[in-house]
Amino acid sequence: MLKVSKILIEVCHEKSIMPKYANPGDAGMDLFAVEYTEIGPEETVLIRTGIKLAIPEGYEIQIRPRSSVSSKTPLRIPNSPGTIDAGYRGEILVPIFNCRPCIDHKCPTYCLSDVLNFKALKNKSGIYVIEPGDKIAQMILSEVPRMELELVDDVTAWGYNRNGGFGSTGAR
DSSP: OOOOOOOEEEEOSTTOOOOBOSSTTOSSEEEEOOSOEEEOTTOEEEEEEEEEEEOOTTEEEEEEOOHHHHHHSSEEOTTSSEEEOTTOOSEEEEEEEEOOOOSSSOOOEEEHHHHHTTOOOSOOOSEEEEOTTOEEEEEEEEEOOOOOOOOOSOGGGSSOOOOOOTTTTOOO
């Protein structure tokens, strides 16, 4: 049986759109922007969602990119997945970074909704516009078990030690 957890939500902006699942069975609920925002090349901007949540203890909300935004634009969520802790009661803000450099300093402006509606871009370096109602990210509810740390003299005495580190298993 599908587990459902009740999350309390407060609307804190007149243009707020309730987060929603686009399709049955989706893992994440879409989050929507509430204000017009320009994101210049190599700039990070906090995008307002106009909502506040009361997340139960033992859970977090993860903020993740939408695949359409990441695959069709240079817009990224730099701390992905971002964590909204159970104790946070402020407005949900989504940091978005425009990773495209502006080479010629004549940066055209692109609206996120235009790009996601498959309108062709001739020059992919420029300013991106987020408009009220644009889907900017998705949020996923995740259960968070608590850790209890126990100090030991040598962690390699426990379980299997594969050694290595970043990149040690190769690319193939």
